[in-house]
Amino acid sequence: MTINWKTLFADHIEQLNTRYACALAALGMDAVIIHSGVEKNRYLDNKVYPFWAHTHFRQWVSGHQNAHCLLVIRPGNKPVLGWYQPRDYWHAPAQIPDEYWVDFFDIEIIRTPDQLQNLVPEKSLKVAALAEDETLMNSWGISTVNPDKLMHAINWHRAYKTTYEQQLIREANEVAAKAHIAAEKVFRNGDTELQILLKYLQAADHRECELPFTATVVLNERAATLHCSGYQRVADKEPRSFLIDAGTTHRHYVADITRTYAAKPGIFADLVARMDKELLDIISTLKPGVHYTDLHIDMHRRIAGMLSDFGIVKGSPEEIFEKKYTHTFFPHGLGHFIGINCHDVADWQLDIKGTDAGKHPEHPFLRLQRVLEPGMTFTVEPGLYFIETLLEEQEGNGDFNWELIDQLRPYGGIRIEDNILITEHGNENLTRPAFAKFVCLLK
Structure with a gap:
């Protein structure tokens, strides 16, 4: 049996959009950003631990581990994906794959981690963040980080697999x-x-x-x-x-x-x-x-x-x-x-x-x-x-x-x-x- 992955993913994204819209409305928020995370070095060493992106980020972005990325979810709008792709000759930057899932995002190439801030919705909106580094989010002017009510709602729905x-x-x-x-x-x-x-x-x-x-x-x-x-x-x-x-x-x-x-x-x-x-x-x-x-x-x-x-x-x-x-x-x-x-x-x-x-x-x-x-x-x-x-x-x-x-x-x-x-x-x-x-x- 041939699997139409694009059709399955379209339904998946539609359900995620609905879940997040309901959860944000209950919280009185306009949008949420999900930070993929950052690589971490071993103590007193330049060796980097294997990177795993933020768990909620991975539910949206299919099959790719890339640090310093940002997902912006604003109900009624196409999700925006800030994709980190530095100009670097030490390491091979992550390319945007030619796969079915990319069509469901407005993708913007980010050259430096600081540029991610440009993707945060305007200050007139109420924005929450899902991120491992709360201090980083606070430095971007976002005070609502990993709010319990939002986390509980998202985690509850994750029990029901699309x-x-x-x-x-x-x-x-x-x-x-x-x-x-x-x-x-x-x-x-x-x-x-x-x-x-x-x-x-x-x-x-x-x-x-x-x-x-x-x-x-x-x-x-x-x-x-x-x-x-x-x-x-x-x-x-x-x-x-x-x-x-x-x-x-x-x-x-x-x-x-x-x-x-x-x-x-x-x-x-x-x-x-x-x-x-x-x-x-x-x-x-x-x-x-x-x-x-x-x-x-x-x-x-x-x-x-x-x-x-x-x-x-x-x-x-x-x-x-x-x-x-x-x-x-x-x-x-x-x-x-x-x-x-x-x-x-x-x-x-x-x-x-x-x-x-x-x-x-x-x-x-x-x-x-x-x-x-x-x-x-x-x-x-x-x-x-x-x-x-x-x-x-x-x-x-x-x-x-x-x-x-x-x-x-x-x-x-x-x-x-x-x-x-x-x-x-x-x-x-x-x-x-x-x-x-x-x-x-x-x-």
């Missing part, structure tokens, strides 16, 4: 799936964590700084650390397990996928297969009107069933759940919004006014606490780990099968993560079809 955004996340999942499959193949060959990461980057056609988050690529017991980096350069003598939590970006939009593999058949491989089944089963229940918190609690019940069925903890699934033993093995939240950010905004936000759900009293690491609605995209990522610090809290507990747990500690743990879109009548798994498309790479 058709354009949904397609970009699909595309990101395809890139990530291809890279995950390539990474598994390298693991099966017995390579190091660093070599696996390098193969992932090559297959994704990404630089490491282009990943949406630092990838977790871990073997064996290191999988018990939820976010583990460092990438061992020496191969383990006995590869037992492999966990990779890694994403990709496509025109700013994110895929966030996790897979766990066993090196050989056995109880750990059986646990991985069972976790995959539980993940797919809970995804089958996703539809509009379901509260994500209920899904998280349901997953604890499912993991209680796993602990009971495999004999890791003694007792029935209900007994294990009621005694909260699942918290020892599944300490994080079930998932989070994805979009422009890996952990996208508004998953704790309960209304357009910014009411914060706060931390759940029994599940403090659960981020997403919203009722699911069409257009929402998020992850579902259950886990079951053998984490030393959490197991120590249960030391001496006779309900725990310590002999079996000791056998499983060297495997670290399991996490499997898919990306989901809520549709009008159910959901679309954005990850599984992408894997199916590229699985031939393993053959």
